[in-house]
Amino acid sequence: SLNQSLSEVNGAINVSFEFFPPSTPEMEQLLWSSVRRLEPLKPKFVSVTYGANSGVRDRTHSVIERIQQETQLVAAPHLTLVDASDEELVDLAKQYWQSGIRDIVALRGDLPAGQPKPTRFAADLVRLLRSVADFDISVAAYPEGHPDARNAQADLINLKRKIDAGANRAITQFFFDVESYLRFRDRCVTAGIDVEIIPGILPVTNFTQLKRFAAMTNVALPQWLHQQFSGLEDDPATRQLVGANVAIDMVKVLSREGVKDFHFYTLNRAELTYAICHTLGVRPKVAV
Ligand code: FAD
Numbered sequence: 020s021l022n023q024s025l026s027e028v029n030g031a032i033n034v035s036f037e038f039f040p041p042s043t044p045e046m047e048q049l050l051w052s053s054v055r056r057l058e059p060l061k062p063k064f065v066s067v068t069y070g071a072n073s074g075v076r077d078r079t080h081s082v083i084e085r086i087q088q089e090t091q092l093v094a095a096p097h098l099t100l101v102d103a104s105d106e107e108l109v110d111l112a113k114q115y116w117q118s119g120i121r122d123i124v125a126l127r128g129d130l131p132a133g134q135p136k137p138t139r140f141a142a143d144l145v146r147l148l149r150s151v152a153d154f155d156i157s158v159a160a161y162p163e164g165h166p167d168a169r170n171a172q173a174d175l176i177n178l179k180r181k182i183d184a185g186a187n188r189a190i191t192q193f194f195f196d197v198e199s200y201l202r203f204r205d206r207c208v209t210a211g212i213d214v215e216i217i218p219g220i221l222p223v224t225n226f227t228q229l230k231r232f233a234a235m236t237n238v239a240l241p242q243w244l245h246q247q248f249s250g251l252e253d254d255p256a257t258r259q260l261v262g263a264n265v266a267i268d269m270v271k272v273l274s275r276e277g278v279k280d281f282h283f284y285t286l287n288r289a290e291l292t293y294a295i296c297h298t299l300g301v302r303p304k305v306a307v
Contacts, residue, residue: 032299033280034060035217038287039068040078049287050082056289058090059303060296063280066124069097087119095157096120099128100144101137108144112151123148124157125186142177145184158182160189160216162203163196166237175210188214190282192236193221195244197272218273221284222291223262227252263291267298274299
């Protein structure tokens with residue numbers, strides 16, 4: 020079978036799942052049912068995004084805490100430096116370490132509109148975290164380039180700086196052009212970046228929303244993707260099936276190209292991520 024041949028070639032596949040802090044009781048319920056549904060797949064870690072205002076930050080902490088208390092999962096908070104001083108970040112890192120957190124996704128964060136050019140970057144946060152404790156640190160990578168980057172080479176050098184500062188892996192921005200990811204992975208190797216460049220997979224169910232989001236992030240939406248979703252604006256059930264198909268096709272190609280680690284932008288939903296993992300051979304362990 021496909022799964023056998025993929026795992027023969029690749030060995031074990033590792034997955035991680037990303038969630039965001041819910042803002043309503045309904046979304047909260049959706050989050051926890053998704054966490055529970057995905058937990059038996061034994062992800063390497065689950066991460067929780069971090070918003071640029073303090074209300075969202077507190078929600079990140081409480082989701083992380085509840086994951087630690089109520090599940091067997093390794094919880095990895097995202098942390099951004101844009102709106103915090105070094106002193107505040109050191110305090111937060113110490114608190115995390117004391118509460119048992121060992122994994123952090125370290126980011127610069129997006130600048131509020133109108134703010135002057137930044138002088139601190141994610142590499143500085145990685146260095147700061149390393150100075151506090153021996154965290155396992157993930158950083159962001161951009162196969163199609165970060166919107167603020169001077170050019171692709173400068174962006175690659177920035178990733179190298181983050182790894183040299185002590186990051187353990189990179190997780191990519193989502194993408195749909197698999198070739199652009201594979202080329203990026205090759206360029207990382209050429210640049211001497213020797214950590215896993217983990218593809219960030221975004222299972223798509225709402226294409227209209229995706230179009231808005233992709234425009235802000237420099238992610239190309241290929242013509243074939245537009246074609247797949249066109250005419251389904253009022254048909255969420257079919258969109259769901261098409262979205263699963265698109266993502267499964269992508270991970271099959273990536274898997275054949277030797278990718279062993281996958282990060283999923285779950286958007287707090289379990290169905291598609293679960294199906295894609297199943298296809299990759301990532302399934303609940305049956306108790307014996
Ligand atoms: P950096 O690595 O610092 O890079 C930012 C830009 O600055 C790049 O263009 C880089 O090339 C450039 N640069 C770096 N150093 C220098 C320098 N010395 N001089 C000039 N230019 C430089 N955002 C959130 O707010 N919360 C989240 O939870 C969150 N999670 C994310 C998870 C993943 C996996 C990814 C891919 C992104 C996430 N983001 C999140 C978005 C991220 O914060 C934004 O993309 C942000 O604009 C850049 O963050 P970074 O860590 O990549 O920054």
